[in-house]
Amino acid sequence: MIKKEGASMPDSSTEAKSKQTILLSRLSVILPVVAGVMLFALLAFLFVNVNFEIWQSRTDDSLVVVEEDSCREVENADAPIGVIREYTFTINEGLKMDTYLSFYTVHQYAEVYIDGQLVYSMKPSGELFTRTIGGNWSMIPLYREDAGKEIRVNIIPVYESFRDREVQFLVGSRLSVFLDRLHQDWPQLLLSVMAIFVGIVFCCMAVYKMIYERSDGGLAAFGLFSVMAGLWRLTDTRFTPFFAPEKPVLMFYISVAMLMIGMVPLIKSMEARFHKISRCMLDVYCIAAAVICIVQLLFQIIGGVDLRENFYIVHLVIGFGAVLFVGNVIYDRVKYPKNQKGNVSSKFALILVAGVVADVAAFYVRGTSSGLLFSLLAMLIYIILTGVKMMFNYIRQEKQLAEQERILAEKERQLTENRISTMISQIRPHFIYNTLGSIEQLCELQPEAAAKLVHNFSCYLRGNFSELDNHTPIRLSKEIEHTRYYVSIEQIRFPDIEIRFDLQSGDFLLPALSVQPLVENAIKHGLMKLPEGGTVTISSCETDAHYCVSVEDNGAGFATSILLDERKHIGLRNIRGRVEAMCGGTLTVESTPGVGTKVEISIPKGVKG
Known part of the structure; x- marks a missing residue:
């Protein structure tokens, strides 16, 4: 990044706050991962051991x-x-x-x-x-x-x-019990499997996008939440033990594990849509939830307190996360209303949060969470709403892309017209007739000078015609070479004018036929109005942020107010348009009557050969 002159340096407190924010964000990912690894190790242990x-x-x-x-x-x-x-x-x-x-x-x-x-x-x-x-x-x-x-x-x-x-x-019969539970639990089983499948699809899409599009991990976090929510509800039915009759402890701890840190991936999936302060608060929550999970696991491992005995702590963490999430949605909406325009993802996420909280609340009312569908239905609604939103976004993006392509095509057409217009404006019949007349005179008096003039004139014409097929910027050195051909022709006709070159930097790109027309304007509209002589100086330099090339004369000068009517100054308008479109640069004009004129082209250093 290039520092602009006069820009104030960030103070140490700002840098410290920035580092703290980055640290919070990293910890909010690292600690839940650690908790997840510990939970996975616990489940793996339960899988390989017979516990009853x-x-x-x-x-x-x-x-x-x-x-x-x-x-x-x-x-x-x-x-x-x-x-x-x-x-x-x-x-x-x-x-x-x-x-x-x-x-x-x-x-x-x-x-x-x-x-x-x-x-x-x-x-x-x-x-x-x-x-x-x-x-x-x-x-x-x-x-x-x-x-x-x-x-x-x-x-x-x-x-x-x-x-x-x-x-x-x-x-x-055993079959009767099996069918009876399947009849009662099939909605929960079906929605759980759907949630797991959708989560896996989202995770695969997220991996693809992160590899090829460098996107953030929001989609991956939501996919993980969907898988975890599906596993939570799938292992919390009375039908599930039929699939793993020898692993009831494992099934129970899968359900608990998914519930313990399930809010973390949900919050991380939505975190990017919040303002900085809200993101920091949500990061702190994720860190706290992970720490609580790790502490509970340690107590479980050393035989202190079973996770089931501390179930209310898990539910309190979920409830606090839901309150914090809703509070931040309201805060951002009130504090930054402009940023909330069109941002409905966080509102959709409230449905998910409400579903999880409803399942937890119903657990205390009914005494069991088996058969509860609030969170799964909320996820289904969320996915449908998000899918509809994505569809409309896709349609809108397609329209925007088509509009951008139309604008680019229009700019390309204008650039082509500008190139043709510039080329045509440089090949005026009077200039050609005058140059041919000079060649005719030199053929009789100075044949060698005539041959050189023919060479320079042919190079000048070749440079103008080649601009018709040139869609990219060229190096300043090549543009200066073309300018020298033009200057050599004019100095044959006007030997009393002086052309100076002060080139301190030539390693940058600019549109073809951008400097030579400025030199021609300086001679025609500046020096030709003097009684005799005059000087044109072509110079180039570079600053921290830009490359600059200027054409300055000590001719008649003019009032710059006349430039407001660009219809009368097509040449300058074309050059300015090409400099802006092709290089992101600017063209400025300074002139004082009786003193002279200076035209400067400034090219950002991002455009470099």
Whole structure:
């Protein structure tokens, strides 16, 4: 970046704030990644380890709900919270082949006795760093001879919050239980799979865009959030254990892991749409959420407190993130209303935030999050709205691209017209006749001078005609060479004029036929109005930011106000237009009557050979 003269240097406090902002942004990505790696390591450990055991003494039909059962709470010092919930009932009829007693438990152990004999138990196996075995189905085969026998089921809650959790007992075939849960959970299963699929597609698109278009990671963050939300809801159904009956702990911790840092990728996906202050606040939240996640994991690993016991902390983090997100949307809308024009992405994101919060709130109302669809429906609505917005944006961008192409074509046409106009204006019949007359005179008196003049004149004409096919800038040295041909011709006719060259820099580009016409104007409109003689100086130099070339004469001069009517100064207008369009430069004119005229072309250093 080129520093402009007179620009004030940024003070140390501004630089410090900038560094702090960059550090916050980096930490808001690094710490969640660390938390994610730790969660992944936990899930990998749970995947390769069997965390509970099922024992039953029996080997291997319409689904019936056991309605008449008695339940009492029995104190037991060996139980995790010191109590056991004891259910007692009998099954008198309907027992046949492929009939099972089925029930679903979550964060509870189970024992089943028939006529006082233990026939089934589900409990942790070995040394575990977690007490829970997650949620799973217990299925115990029933024989015909079990009709009328007393069945006692001991449900042992792991956490105090599950002390009063009721258990429903079903009698029927395994297929009946499977189909019954599929019928109840299919909307959640379907939406979860859709969310995971969409997230994977978004992540793939983000990787492609980052590789080939150098875009930010907002799309990748949203894709990750979509996958995490889908996994959260997919592993939180009562149907899921049918797919992994030996990994209930893993399924539970996948659900918890996705929930613990799920807000971070959602916020990072929207962060770029906020103002600087809001972005800093959201970065701080992401850092805090990651730190809380890491601390909870450490307590879990060392056997201090189970993640499930601190579930309210996870929900508080989500709730605080939702409040912060909404607050920043409102703040940016009030503080920077102009920046919010057409920015509906953050408003759409409020739907997602509301869906997640609704699922968390409903969990405390219902006591379970299974079957809750608020977050998944919110994501579906968000994707549809975002897709519609992207479609309209695409149509608008196509129109803008077509308009830009039209404008570029128009500029190209104007440049071509300017080149032709400049070339034609330089080949005036009087100039050609006068030059040919000079050649005729020299042929008789000075044949060698005539030959040189013919050479210079042919080079001058070649330079003018070549401009018709020249669409790119040329080096100053080449333009000066063309100018010298022109000057040599004029000095034959007007030997009393003086042409000086003061070229301190020639390593830059400018449009062809930009300097020579200025020299011609200086001679024709400046020096020719003097009684005799006069000087034209062509000079070039460079500054920190620009290359400059100027044509200055000590001729008659004029009042610059006459330049306001560009219809009478087509040559200057064409040169200025080509300098601006082809090089991003400027052309300035300074003139004083009786003193002289100076025309300067300034080219930014970005255009360099």
